[in-house]
Amino acid sequence: MSTQIRLSGSGGQGMLLAGIILSEAAISEEKNAVQTQSYGPEARGGASKSEVIISDDEIAYPKVTVPDVMLALTQEAYEKYAVDMNDNGTLVVDESITLSGNDKCKVISIPIIKSARDDLGRIIVANIVALGALVKASSIVNEEALLAAVLKRVPKGTEELNTKALQTGFMLVANK
Amino acid sequence: MQKNIKLMQGNEACVEGALAAGVTFFAGYPITPSTEIAEILAMRLPKIGGKFIQMEDEIAGMAATIGGSLAGHKSMTATSGPGLSLKQENFGYALMAEIPCVVVDVMRGGPSTGLPTATSQEDVMQARWGTHGDHAVIALAPYSVQDTYYTTIKAFNLAEKYSMPVLVLLDEVIGHMREKIEIPEKIEGIEPRKTPNGDKENYLPYEAAPDKGPILAPFGSGYRYHVTGLAHDFTGFPTTDAKKVKYLKDRLRDKVYKNLDDIVEVEEINTDDIDLLVVAYGSISRSAASAVEEAREAGLKVGLLRLKTIWPFADMYIDKYADKVKAMIVPEQNQGQIVYEVERVVAGRAKVYAENRYDGELMTPQQILDRVKEVYTNA
Numbered sequence: 335m336s337t338q339i340r341l342s343g344s345g346g347q348g349m350l351l352a353g354i355i356l357s358e359a360a361i362s363e364e365k366n367a368v369q370t371q372s373y374g375p376e377a378r379g380g381a382s383k384s385e386v387i388i389s390d391d392e393i394a395y396p397k398v399t400v401p402d403v404m405l406a407l408t409q410e411a412y413e414k415y416a417v418d419m420n421d422n423g424t425l426v427v428d429e430s431i432t433l434s435g436n437d438k439c440k441v442i443s444i445p446i447i448k449s450a451r452d453d454l455g456r457i458i459v460a461n462i463v464a465l466g467a468l469v470k471a472s473s474i475v476n477e478e479a480l481l482a483a484v485l486k487r488v489p490k491g492t493e494e495l496n497t498k499a500l501q502t503g504f505m506l507v508a509n510k
Numbered sequence: 511m512q513k514n515i516k517l518m519q520g521n522e523a524c525v526e527g528a529l530a531a532g533v534t535f536f537a538g539y540p541i542t543p544s545t546e547i548a549e550i551l552a553m554r555l556p557k558i559g560g561k562f563i564q565m566e567d568e569i570a571g572m573a574a575t576i577g578g579s580l581a582g583h584k585s586m587t588a589t590s591g592p593g594l595s596l597k598q599e600n601f602g603y604a605l606m607a608e609i610p611c612v613v614v615d616v617m618r619g620g621p622s623t624g625l626p627t628a629t630s631q632e633d634v635m636q637a638r639w640g641t642h643g644d645h646a647v648i649a650l651a652p653y654s655v656q657d658t659y660y661t662t663i664k665a666f667n668l669a670e671k672y673s674m675p676v677l678v679l680l681d682e683v684i685g686h687m688r689e690k691i692e693i694p695e696k697i698e699g700i701e702p703r704k705t706p707n708g709d710k711e712n713y714l715p716y717e718a719a720p721d722k723g724p725i726l727a728p729f730g731s732g733y734r735y736h737v738t739g740l741a742h743d744f745t746g747f748p749t750t751d752a753k754k755v756k757y758l759k760d761r762l763r764d765k766v767y768k769n770l771d772d773i774v775e776v777e778e779i780n781t782d783d784i785d786l787l788v789v790a791y792g793s794i795s796r797s798a799a800s801a802v803e804e805a806r807e808a809g810l811k812v813g814l815l816r817l818k819t820i821w822p823f824a825d826m827y828i829d830k831y832a833d834k835v836k837a838m839i840v841p842e843q844n845q846g847q848i849v850y851e852v853e854r855v856v857a858g859r860a861k862v863y864a865e866n867r868y869d870g871e872l873m874t875p876q877q878i879l880d881r882v883k884e885v886y887t888n889a
Contacts, residue, residue, distance in 0.1 A: 357517050368688070394799040395874070395875050396687050
């Protein structure tokens with residue numbers, strides 16, 4: 335079993351960190367994971383993506399070709415990176431994104447950025463909210479393993495905020 | 511989580527390998543996609559009593575790496591293609607003066623500043639012939655994060671053993687990719703820095719058997735000698751004596767080419783009973799491995815020869831398969847470089863095809879599989 339995951343947004347939204355956390359959660363479950371990214375010379379802005387492959391077997395080709403699970407936080411990222419989705423896959427998008435109407439896969443539109451900004455008071459945790467939503471929607475890793483991986487990576491003193499952010503993500507999908 | 515199993519970038523694994531091999535000195539100048547190597551060593555080296563220095567440019571970075579090594583430290587520098595261009599003059603000096611050190615090149619798209627954040631394998635010929643004059647060179651190319659760890663250790667060991675600079679060719683995909691790595695508790699077989707033990711008055715630094723490197727005393731250990739890029743005799747002082755010059759130049763070649771079994775490493779995957787061989791190295795060999803697996807599932811007799819040592823070239827392995835297969839395909843992230851080495855060894859005994867991608871994106875298994883099927887049908 336191999337799952338291809340693509341996390342996309344704009345540079346600076348923490349897609350890379352989200353990919354690392356997801357990979358570490360998978361490894362803690364004794365699976366194989368490979369994480370790659372693509373980015374331009376700019377440090378912030380622009381469409382950015384981080385890709386993860388999780389598998390029970392060895393992973394040879396490290397890039398995602400047909401995403402089974404995908405996240406898009408911005409319109410640009412959605413338009414640029416969602417085109418090659420697996421028809422049976424799951425796409426989680428921020429509610430601010432206007433859908434093309436051509437997506438054949440399952441699409442879950444939820445207020446990720448708004449929840450981070452208004453309910454949690456910190457837009458910076460939008461990536462963790464998104465990660466919670468993505469895992470709830472796809473079960474690619476175990477929720478406890480994901481929480482442990484989040485807590486291992488986030489700065490000291492932000493554990494409570496990030497735990498809340500993750501739970502918010504779980505809830506957004508559970509209540510959908 | 512199991513002990514010592516981590517998610518790590520190729521560049522981080524390169525640092526871990528270097529530290530396991532005993533690096534205590536790094537001099538360089540940061541450049542994407544190699545910067546993490548400098549960044550992490552800047553944090554790690556002071557903690558073990560080592561030294562990190564960021565120089566004014568790549569030229570100085572290579573020069574200081576040579577200096578660090580002459581002072582007795584296992585030394586390294588890391589860069590990308592544009593930086594390797596700048597290091598070439600001093601790299602040649604290190605080859606001639608036989609200074610052990612490791613030079614990492616995390617390849618990106620060229621020429622010039624090219625594609626800083628995109629992958630390539632465009633420096634394999636620069637690695638071979640970037641510096642002027644006849645010379646033998648050792649260049650290794652790992653294909654995974656775990657392999658980067660062991661390959662970096664091997665690079666240091668070969669550098670010490672043959673007393674020469676050794677190149678490690680990563681590429682952007684391998685350098686930046688994160689995957690599972692297990693760091694062993696203890697590494698066996700680390701080649702120590704050799705030191706002379708003879709009498710200091712009659713020390714001949716460059717006296718060495720025809721297929722061996724010299725034993726250069728660390729500066730400050732009481733042995734007085736001369737180091738130069740000019741052709742030199744056993745004393746290290748310049749000479750134009752034809753016999754002595756020839757001995758030196760033959761030895762610089764033969765210490766590599768008479769030790770191929772020790773230096774050249776490949777992986778042979780699914781190569782029993784094959785009609786077609788795919789020859790690949792570095793990140794693209796992962797695409798090739800996927801393609802070969804799919805081809806096998808489709809009933810095609812296809813195998814993969816993964817080159818882990820790029821230079822000296824794995825002539826003996828290509829030669830072994832040249833009479834057995836109908837064709838070889840050489841996928842590369844460039845417009846065709848190693849394919850000419852394969853053609854040279856095959857010498858018409860089988861058909862050799864290049865398959866190339868050089869737009870910054872990693873070649874897909876599908877591209878290789880399509881070519882395999884096409885060649886297989888027409889073979």
